[in-house]
Structure formats: structure tokens, C-alpha cells
Amino acid sequence: MKRLPRLLALVGDAFGGRGGIAQYNRDFLGALAKSGAVSSITVVPRIARGFFLLPEKIEQTPAHAARSVYALAALRTAFSRPFDLVFCGHVFMAPLAALIARLKGAKLIVQTHGIEAWPRPSRAQLMAVEAADLVLCVSRYTRSAVLNWAAIVPERVLVLSNTVRDIFTPGDGSALRAELGLQGKRVLLTVARLDSQDRYKGHDRVIAVLPQLVAQGHDVAYVVVGDGYDRARLEAAALRAVGAERVRFLGEVELQSLIKFYRMADLFVMPSTGEGFGIAFLEAMACGTRALGLNVAGAKDALADEQLGRAAPETELAATIARVLVEPKGDPGTLAAAVRARFGPETFATGVCNALNRLMETA
Amino acid sequence: MCGINGIVAYHSASSAPEEAELLATRDAMRARGPDGSGTWWSADRHCGLGHRRLSIIDLSDRASQPMTSEDGRFVVVFNGEIYNYPQLRAELETDGARFRTTSDTEALLHLYAHYGAEMVHRLRGMFAFAIWDQTRRGLFLARDPYGIKPLYTANDGWTFRFASQVKALLAGGNISRDPEPAGIVGFHLFGSVPEPFTLYRDIRALPAGHTQWVDNAGPREPKPFANLAEVLAKSAANPTPAAELPERVRAGVLDSVSAHLLSDVEVGIFLSAGVDSGAMLGVMRDAGQREIRAITLAFDEFKGTPEDEAPEAARVSAIYGARHIVRRLNAQEFFGDLPTILEAMDQPSIDGVNTWFIAKAAKEAGLKVALSGLGGDELFGGYASFRDLPHWRRWFGPFAAVPGLGFLFRKFIRAVAPNLAVARPKAVGLLELSGSWAGTYLLRRGLFLPHELPMFVDPEIAREGLRRLKPLNRLAATLMPDPRTDGGRVCVLESANYMRNQLLRDADWAGMAHSIEIRVPLVDFTLLATLAPAIALLKEGAGKAALAHAPTTPLPAAALIRAKTGFSVPTGAWMSMAAAKLWGATASLPQYKGLVSRRWSSVVINHIGLTDDPAKVHAA
Numbered sequence: 007m008k009r010l011p012r013l014l015a016l017v018g019d020a021f022g023g024r025g026g027i028a029q030y031n032r033d034f035l036g037a038l039a040k041s042g043a044v045s046s047i048t049v050v051p052r053i054a055r056g057f058f059l060l061p062e063k064i065e066q067t068p069a070h071a072a073r074s075v076y077a078l079a080a081l082r083t084a085f086s087r088p089f090d091l092v093f094c095g096h097v098f099m100a101p102l103a104a105l106i107a108r109l110k111g112a113k114l115i116v117q118t119h120g121i122e123a124w125p126r127p128s129r130a131q132l133m134a135v136e137a138a139d140l141v142l143c144v145s146r147y148t149r150s151a152v153l154n155w156a157a158i159v160p161e162r163v164l165v166l167s168n169t170v171r172d173i174f175t176p177g178d179g180s181a182l183r184a185e186l187g188l189q190g191k192r193v194l195l196t197v198a199r200l201d202s203q204d205r206y207k208g209h210d211r212v213i214a215v216l217p218q219l220v221a222q223g224h225d226v227a228y229v230v231v232g233d234g235y236d237r238a239r240l241e242a243a244a245l246r247a248v249g250a251e252r253v254r255f256l257g258e259v260e261l262q263s264l265i266k267f268y269r270m271a272d273l274f275v276m277p278s279t280g281e282g283f284g285i286a287f288l289e290a291m292a293c294g295t296r297a298l299g300l301n302v303a304g305a306k307d308a309l310a311d312e313q314l315g316r317a318a319p320e321t322e323l324a325a326t327i328a329r330v331l332v333e334p335k336g337d338p339g340t341l342a343a344a345v346r347a348r349f350g351p352e353t354f355a356t357g358v359c360n361a362l363n364r365l366m367e368t369a
Numbered sequence: 370m371c372g373i374n375g376i377v378a379y380h381s382a383s384s385a386p387e388e389a390e391l392l393a394t395r396d397a398m399r400a401r402g403p404d405g406s407g408t409w410w411s412a413d414r415h416c417g418l419g420h421r422r423l424s425i426i427d428l429s430d431r432a433s434q435p436m437t438s439e440d441g442r443f444v445v446v447f448n449g450e451i452y453n454y455p456q457l458r459a460e461l462e463t464d465g466a467r468f469r470t471t472s473d474t475e476a477l478l479h480l481y482a483h484y485g486a487e488m489v490h491r492l493r494g495m496f497a498f499a500i501w502d503q504t505r506r507g508l509f510l511a512r513d514p515y516g517i518k519p520l521y522t523a524n525d526g527w528t529f530r531f532a533s534q535v536k537a538l539l540a541g542g543n544i545s546r547d548p549e550p551a552g553i554v555g556f557h558l559f560g561s562v563p564e565p566f567t568l569y570r571d572i573r574a575l576p577a578g579h580t581q582w583v584d585n586a587g588p589r590e591p592k593p594f595a596n597l598a599e600v601l602a603k604s605a606a607n608p609t610p611a612a613e614l615p616e617r618v619r620a621g622v623l624d625s626v627s628a629h630l631l632s633d634v635e636v637g638i639f640l641s642a643g644v645d646s647g648a649m650l651g652v653m654r655d656a657g658q659r660e661i662r663a664i665t666l667a668f669d670e671f672k673g674t675p676e677d678e679a680p681e682a683a684r685v686s687a688i689y690g691a692r693h694i695v696r697r698l699n700a701q702e703f704f705g706d707l708p709t710i711l712e713a714m715d716q717p718s719i720d721g722v723n724t725w726f727i728a729k730a731a732k733e734a735g736l737k738v739a740l741s742g743l744g745g746d747e748l749f750g751g752y753a754s755f756r757d758l759p760h761w762r763r764w765f766g767p768f769a770a771v772p773g774l775g776f777l778f779r780k781f782i783r784a785v786a787p788n789l790a791v792a793r794p795k796a797v798g799l800l801e802l803s804g805s806w807a808g809t810y811l812l813r814r815g816l817f818l819p820h821e822l823p824m825f826v827d828p829e830i831a832r833e834g835l836r837r838l839k840p841l842n843r844l845a846a847t848l849m850p851d852p853r854t855d856g857g858r859v860c861v862l863e864s865a866n867y868m869r870n871q872l873l874r875d876a877d878w879a880g881m882a883h884s885i886e887i888r889v890p891l892v893d894f895t896l897l898a899t900l901a902p903a904i905a906l907l908k909e910g911a912g913k914a915a916l917a918h919a920p921t922t923p924l925p926a927a928a929l930i931r932a933k934t935g936f937s938v939p940t941g942a943w944m945s946m947a948a949a950k951l952w953g954a955t956a957s958l959p960q961y962k963g964l965v966s967r968r969w970s971s972v973v974i975n976h977i978g979l980t981d982d983p984a985k986v987h988a989a
Binding site: 143146159160162164165347348363364367 | 836
């Protein structure tokens with residue numbers, strides 16, 4: 007009987023990490039472990055905080071944030087036991103992962119997400135990606151960007167979209183709406199970080215169209231979930247635009263609360279120009295709430311070419327929001343089911359298995 | 370010969386393709402198939418196939434495509450001809466297959482059902498096809514060993530698309546036009562875009578002699594099933610004695626021409642005053658073809674001069690009892706048709722204009738199919754490269770083996786004799802490139818040499834294009850395994866590069882622009898296998914002499930003499946005039962022999978519409 011491959015995963019963070027990339031890594035490695043296609047997974051993270059549970063077949067070494075210490079830890083782990091596959095969770099780590107894969111005679115998988123993979127990387131990173139047996143991209147846009155700078159066989163570059171967890175489901179958001187004093191209003195929601203380097207997320211764009219929407223007679227309110235150093239500036243801008251009555255900046259919220267926010271909103275809007283994919287679109291739609299983004303970059307994938315949500319040109323943002331607000335809302339359950347069919351955990355698990363099978367076909 | 374296309378939305382997140390896109394791509398290939406059209410969709414509408422038909426075998430509607438197998442499991446779209454179809458059909462029927470048509474297309478369905486992907490080893494012909502397997506929910510694509518028929522693919526990570534033409538894929542409206550630096554650089558190096566690249570990053574050719582499988586896990590890397598170098602390498606160990614050469618050529622060519630006459634419509638021939646097409650005509654007669662119309666392209670400028678091919682072609686035509694049609698071309702018609710020619714050109718090419726006009730003549734004569742002598746020079750050592758490459762390797766190779774010497778030589782010449790460096794760029798590159806067969810071939814065939822590129826192409830595109838194309842590695846890969854003889858190596862280099870990427874591609878777009886199927890009996894994998902043991906030791910001129918004697922009534926000796934003196938065509942001068950008129954920037958090009966091709970290349974690539982701003986591609 008053929009031995010199942012053993013996988014070494016070099017990641018920034020996964021179990022014990024926060025944010026979209028950590029979530030993707032957990033989803034990917036979890037699906038791989040569950041698939042039965044690998045015998046073991048050893049995760050070497052740079053960051054891991056707090057308490058976390060590891061799925062069966064997965065072990066995680068202690069985190070080392072410092073780059074050189076991390077590299078030594080990764081090398082030590084790599085040579086402490088046999089590995090057949092090396093998974094690299096970030097382009098920045100690709101040179102180290104490629105070195106380990108080469109020394110171990112293992113196959114190399116490089117994962118790419120968003121803006122980190124769009125510009126041409128350093129020469130070392132470029133060579134490492136070109137040496138990969140498989141490059142996974144979260145969206146068509148990221149795949150296209152990678153193929154723009156990497157001289158790699160295009161068939162080795164696959165799209166494995168983000169997934170959305172089963173916990174995001176439709177439900178009644180009226181209690182939260184009442185708690186926020188937004189009864190009767192049309193609630194626009196954005197969930198994203200509020201750091202100055204994340205301005206591409208598009209909060210400013212939403213704030214800019216709010217007065218126009220109000221002037222057109224839309225009784226809108228703008229709710230922002232997320233925190234960061236740019237929060238004060240954005241909050242002040244929103245207050246100036248439409249006044250305190252229509253604006254709520256609520257900072258970071260726990261997962262259960264986040265689901266309620268999604269359910270409460272009339273429209274999830276994130277007119278971002280820099281999404282690798284935009285998992286928040288999926289979470290909102292899985293909660294039965296309509297979603298709107300710009301028709302650029304990875305957002306087009308999350309919105310499924312407008313089969314699930316709206317992907318507007320930037321110049322038509324206000325008009326599109328206005329149009330969606332007056333359209334019938336539709337059945338939340340139908341939207342959630344459609345999201346799950348394209349991006350649900352089962353679909354994601356199939357994609358993970360397909361990717362691994364592709365790799366093993368050439369073994 | 371037809372136009373095929375398809376869309377497979379294979380990714381779990383992808384939406385069903387739009388009918389409008391399938392039709393737009395299909396109907397951008399109207400000239401490839403004016404006799405009919407069809408589409409087919411899977412039940413979930415995630416796979417759509419399109420076809421435009423040029424009816425040649427089984428002219429009835431029952432042979433229309435997309436064609437579904439009797440049990441409904443397989444659906445095929447096919448461009449090309451399977452010349453051993455009668456034998457395959459007989460074998461399949463013996464095995465229990467039931468045919469509903471007399472079309473070679475149906476044979477593909479039965480073969481795939483019987484042999485799966487291995488079916489390609491049983492095919493003799495020119496082909497590009499796709500078969501959708503409803504049970505496995507996957508698409509199988511294949512392209513013939515020489516790459517006579519084109520097949521282009523595009524994969525955006527969710528959806529896979531294919532078509533017979535690059536422009537047709539673009540017409541669908543969902544494929545990026547982002548430029549591929551390797552394609553741009555490849556065009557400037559070779560005068561045609563080397564496969565698998567195209568001018569567009571997201572469109573690739575399925576390489577000749579490859580198959581590809583696409584299912585819900587996405588398209589797999591193309592798999593090779595035929596290799597010209599391997600055929601010659603295997604035969605080099607047992608070369609044919611020189612005395613056996615004529616009989617081997619006669620039997621092989623007769624067999625190939627006979628196979629290529631399979632048709633339910635009239636098969637004509639493009640006749641020049643050379644050996645290749647003349648011998649084809651003679652062998653057509655030997656193969657039993659009664660009525661033959663032979664078409665010759667002649668030029669008003671040459672009328673009454675020794676360069677006029679028409680008189681000699683008429684003599685050859687008379688010998689074999691063909692009905693000779695001379696189609697005369699003048700500068701006025703050339704310039705009048707030029708916009709249409711450039712529009713029909715699927716990918717940029719510095720050649721193909723003559724083929725376009727002779728195909729036009731064939732269409733005017735009411736033909737649908739014509740044989741061409743294309744491939745004779747590659748198979749029978751007709752090019753000067755068969756002599757030059759081994760000589761250059763012997764004379765200059767040792768110097769090129771000294772690291773850095775070639776580079777220093779080029780710099781030295783540039784410094785002390787700048788005019789020579791401009792006038793003879795290839796001579797300057799001699800010590801740099803003649804260290805390998807690949808380098809020597811690039812030197813011989815190159816339109817521009819790598820070190821010249823930054824003068825004519827945006828330096829960043831030149832640098833990135835060379836990095837992605839790896840021209841020497843790519844050329845060297847065509848010689849794997851090593852054919853083991855000089856003749857074999859040059860035969861493979863010419864066949865797998867110049868002929869594949871330029872001559873055959875030109876024959877396709879130029880013929881199809883007039884709905885003419887151009888058949889090439891000297892570009893036949895079976896014939897190559899027959900002649901490979903002889904190619905190993907072919908002496909200069911012996912191959913063409915053997916070909917001239919292939920017909921029962923040999924070609925007159927004058928044809929051989931003429932072959933040695935070569936031909937000239939006025940289209941070169943016309944192209945140069947057109948280039949000067951249409952593209953003033955060529956003033957910066959060096960004035961030396963070969964200038965016409967270089968000038969013409971600027972016209973072609975700028976007309977192809979890669980970018981609205983030529984400065985993005987061309988250096989100022």
C-alpha cells in the first residue's frame with residue numbers, strides 16, 4: 007500500500023492566529039487533515055496566540071516571530087523527521103520553503119493571497135515561486151498577477167477560493183438593530199480593519215456617498231465593525247458627512263456578535279480596490295445579507311461575477327447602493343445556500359483534495 | 370477543416386458560460402467553416418462546444434458537429450482530417466462499433482470510447498479536436514504530431530476556453546489582452562510566435578503532438594504523445610543504404626499522397642516550378658487521381674523573365690495531364706488586399722502572403738481542398754541550413770565554447786567596426802551562438818538576435834520576454850532525444866520550429882481565410898517514420914533528386930536545376946514598400962540584407978492590435 011505523504015507547513019499564522027490569511031491556513035490544513043490524503047501535518051508558525059485546538063493529524067511547533075530564529079526553527083523541524091510535501095503559506099517565506107523542499111526532495115506548494123502577491127516579488131521569491139510544483143491562489147485576479155511575473159507553467163497555478171464556515175447562517179438581526187437604535191433605517195455595514203495602510207478597503211468611499219444617499223431620500227445608517235489606527239479619522243469624517251444619528255463605529259467584535267451584525271444589515275458594502283478575495287463578502291452573504299463591492303481584483307470572485315452579490319464600477323457606487331436598497335431583499339436562505347454551494351466547506355474540501363491529487367498525479 | 374471552440378466552467382465557484390460568448394468565438398471563425406455551424410451544451414450548461422463546418426468528408430447533415438456518440442456519453446468537435454479513417458473504421462466495425470455516418474469525425478468518438486487517450490497513436494492526419502466525456506465530466510484535447518492544425522487554450526482559473534484561432538478567443542470578450550513578453554520577443558527573434566506562447570499572456574497553444582485533460586480539478590499540463598526527434602534518433606542506428614533511398618522515397622510519398630486524397634470533394638494542388646509540388650502532382654497521378662486542377666501563382670512583374678514560374682509549372686502540369694490555372698498577381702491587387710490579409714492573420718507572421726494569394730486563387734477556381742508541397746525542404750534537406758549549420762558548428766563552435774569570447778568579440782567589433790556590426794549583426798553574433806545546435810539555428814533563422822532586441826523592443830519587455838521564452842533552451846528541447854546525425858538535427862530544428870510556428874500556421878490562417886483546406890502530404894508522421902532511416906545519411910541534393918523521381922514519370926531535370934537556383938517573388942519588394950508607407954518608425958532599422966522581413970515585422974505586430982500604443986512594445 008502506498009504511504010500517505012507527510013506535510014510541513016510554513017505559515018505566518020494559522021492556529022492561534024487572527025485575520026483572513028490565518029483563517030485560510032486553518033481551513034486549508036484542516037481540510038487536508040480531514041481528507042485522509044496526508045498522514046500528518048506539522049505546522050511551523052511565526053505567530054500563535056492564546057488557546058487553540060488542533061485538528062487530528064495536525065501538530066504545531068512553538069511560534070518564533072523573529073525571521074532568523076523562525077528560519078532556524080523551520081530547518082530544524084524539517085530535518086527532524088521525513089516530509090514529502092512543503093506548504094508555504096506566504097510568498098515572503100517562499101525562498102525558505104523552496105530551500106527546504108529541495109533539500110528534502112519534497113514537492114512544494116506556495117499559497118498566494120492578495121496584495122502581497124500582486125507586484126513582482128524579490129528575485130529570491132520569484133525563483134522560489136517558479137520552482138513550486140503547485141501555486142494556489144485565492145482568486146483569479148491573484149492568479150493572473152502571479153502569472154504576470156512568474157515564468158511558470160500556467161496549469162500549475164490553481165485557484166482555491168476562500169471558504170466560509172458553517173457558523174455563518176441567516177437569522178433575525180432585529181434585536182441588535184434595536185439595541186443600536188437603528189430601527190427603520192437602511193443599514194449599510196462594513197467589516198474590515200481600519201489601519202491607514204488598509205484604506206483601499208473603501209470606508210472613505212462609502213462615507214463619501216452617504217450624503218448623496220440621504221439627499222435622495224434613503225434613510226441610511228452606516229455601521230462599521232473593525233478597529234485600527236485610522237478609526238478616529240474615519241469616524242470624524244462620517245460624522246461630518248451625515249451626523250451621529252446615522253453612524254456607528256463599533257470596533258472589533260466577537261464572532262457570535264459579528265454574525266448578528268451581518269444578519270442585522272440591509273447591505274454589506276466594502277468598495278475595496280485591494281481584495282485578494284474578500285472573505286467578509288462570503289460571511290455576509292452566508293448570513294443572508296446582500297453584498298456589494300467594486301468590480302476590481304478578487305472581489306469579483308467573492309461576488310461570483312455578480313451571480314451572488316453586486317460588483318459595481320467605482321464611479322457608480324452611489325447609484326448601485328441606491329438601486330440595491332430599493333430592490334426586494336430576496337430570501338436570505340436562498341442566498342446563503344447559493345454561497346455555500348460555491349464556497350462552502352464541502353466545496354472547499356473538494357478543491358483541496360483536487361489540488362493535492364494534482365500534485366500527486368505527477369509524483 | 371473547420372473551426373472549433375468550447376468553454377468549460379470547471380471550477381466549483383464558476384458560473385455557467387454565456388451562450389453569446391460561445392457563439393461570438395465560434396462565429397469569429399466563419400471563414401474556417403462556411404458550410405454549417407452547431408453548438409452543444411451539457412445539461413448543467415457548464416460545458417459548451419461550438420463548431421463551424423467546412424464539409425469535405427460526408428457532406429450530409431448527419432456528419433454535422435458537435436457530434437454525440439450513440440450512447441450520448443461523448444461529444445466531439447474536430448478540425449482536420451483523419452487520413453487512415455477507412456482502415457480505422459474497418460477495425461472498429463470488426464470490434465463491434467456501429468457507424469451512423471461516413472465521416473472521420475465519428476471514428477474519433479469510437480476510438481476514444483475504445484482506447485481512451487491512447488487513441489491518438491492510431492491517428493494519421495492533421496487534427497485538433499476536443500471530446501467531452503459526460504460520465505467523467507472532463508474534456509480531452511489533442512493536436513497532431515507536427516502541429517498542422519492549431520488549437521489555442523485559455524484558462525482563467527475558473528473557466529477553460531479553447532478555439533482554433535487566437536482572435537476567435539478574444540472575440541468571446543472574456544479573455545485578457547495582457548501582452549505576453551515571451552510571445553513578443555519570440556516574434557522578433559523568429560518572425561513568428563513560438564508555441565506555446567501567443568502575443569497574449571492568457572492564451573496558449575496546445576503544443577503539437579500533445580494531449581490535454583480538463584476536469585473539475587482544472588486543466589492538466591499538456592502531455593506529449595509524439596516527438597519528431599525521437600523518430601529520427603531511433604532510426605539513426607539503422608540508416609538506409611543510399612541505394613535504397615529512391616525506392617523508399619517513392620513508396621513513402623506515394624503512400625502519403627494517396628492517403629491525403631481521401632475526400633468527398635475535388636482535391637487540387639498548388640503548383641510552383643519547384644520539385645516538391647511537381648513531384649506531388651506526379652504522385653497524385655500515380656495514386657489514381659484523374660481530374661487534377663493545378664494552380665500556379667505568377668507575378669506580372671516577372672512575366673517574360675526567367676523568374677516567372679508559370680512556364681515551367683505549365684510544362685510539369687502538361688507532363689502529368691493536369692488542368693493548369695495560372696493566377697497572376699500585381700502590385701495593385703497586393704496593396705488592395707493588404708488590409709484584409711493583415712486582418713486575417715491570426716498571429717503575427719512575416720510570411721504567409723503568397724499562401725494567402727494562392728488560396729484566394731483556389732477559392733476563385735471553386736476548390737475546397739488543395740495539396741501543397743510544404744515540408745519538402747525540411748524532409749529532404751532542401752534548405753541551405755542543412756549545409757550551413759554543420760559547417761558553422763564545426764568552424765566557429767570551438768571559439769564559441771570559450772566562455773566570454775563571443776561577447777567580447779561582439780563588443781570589439783561594435784567598437785572598431787560599428788558599421789559592420791549594424792550591417793552584419795548575425796556575423797557579429799557568430800562566436801556567441803554557434804556553440805550549440807540551438808544557438809547556431811537561432812543565428813541562421815533569427816529575424817533579430819537577442820542582443821539586438823533592446824534596440825527594437827521596449828527593453829523591459831525584451832528582458833522579461835527572453836527570461837520567459839528561454840529561446841536557446843526551447844530550441845534545444847526540440848532536439849531531445851538527440852537525432853544523432855547532422856541531417857537529423859537540422860530536419861528536426863526546421864520542422865519543429867520554422868515549419869511548425871511559421872509555415873504551417875501561415876498555411877492555416879491564409880488557407881482558412883478563403884475556406885480552403887491546405888493538405889501537406891510531406892508533413893506526415895507516418896512518412897517521417899518511413900524516411901527517417903534515410904534522412905540520417907542524406908547527401909546534399911540527394912533527397913530532392915529522389916523526390917523528383919518519386920513519380921512513375923519523373924520530373925524533368927530542369928526542375929531540379931531550378932530548385933538549386935531558387936525563386937524570388939516580388940511580394941518582398943511590395944512588403945517593403947508597404948512597411949515604409951505604413952510604419953515610418955522602421956527608419957531606425959539597420960539597412961542590410963533581410964531588412965524587408967524586419968520592416969515587415971513592424972507592420973505586422975503593430976497591426977495585430979496588441980496595444981494602442983506601439984511605443985509600449987517597440988523601443989523609440
